[in-house]
Amino acid sequence: xxxxxxxxxxxxxxxxxxxxxxxxxxxxxxxxxxxxxxxxxxxxxxxxxxxxxxxxxxxxxxxxxxxxxxxxxxxxxxxxxxxxxxxxxxxxxxxxxxx
Numbered sequence: 001x002x003x004x005x006x007x008x009x010x011x012x013x014x015x016x017x018x019x020x021x022x023x024x025x026x027x028x029x030x031x032x033x034x035x036x037x038x039x040x041x042x043x044x045x046x047x048x049x050x051x052x053x054x055x056x057x058x059x060x061x062x063x064x065x066x067x068x069x070x071x072x073x074x075x076x077x078x079x080x081x082x083x084x085x086x087x088x089x090x091x092x093x094x095x096x097x098x099x
Contacts, residue, residue, distance in 0.1 A: 015048065015057035017081035019088075024078045024095060025050045027071055035060055044068075059090070067092040 009016065015023060025048035035041040036058070043060035046068065057079070059065075067090075071077060076096040082089050 013054065013056055015046075015055050015079065017079065019081060019084055022078050022080040023050075024076060025055060027068070027073060027075050027077050028054075029073045030068065033058070061090075064090050064092065072097060 015025070017023060028047040028049055030047060031045045032042050033045050035043040037060075041060065043058055044065055046057045046059065048055040048057065071092070071094055074097075075094050078093045078095050080091045080093070082091065
């Protein structure tokens, strides 16, 4: 990753992953929000902490929600992206339950 890309990701309050990229964060819960693509639908804003900074990730897919449904707040998770555009999927792995 180039220096400017790394700097940009550190500055952003939002989690953004490239294909095959992973990020390890502390899971701090979620909020249900209106979808930015269809205001009549809902999306989930996942909340994280990374090195003391708040990070957010908006994702409206049920596959991701079902993975997070089993994860306790305070757990350390690894989020990995695979694919591009509509073929994108995410794997969520619990690294540490935070207990």
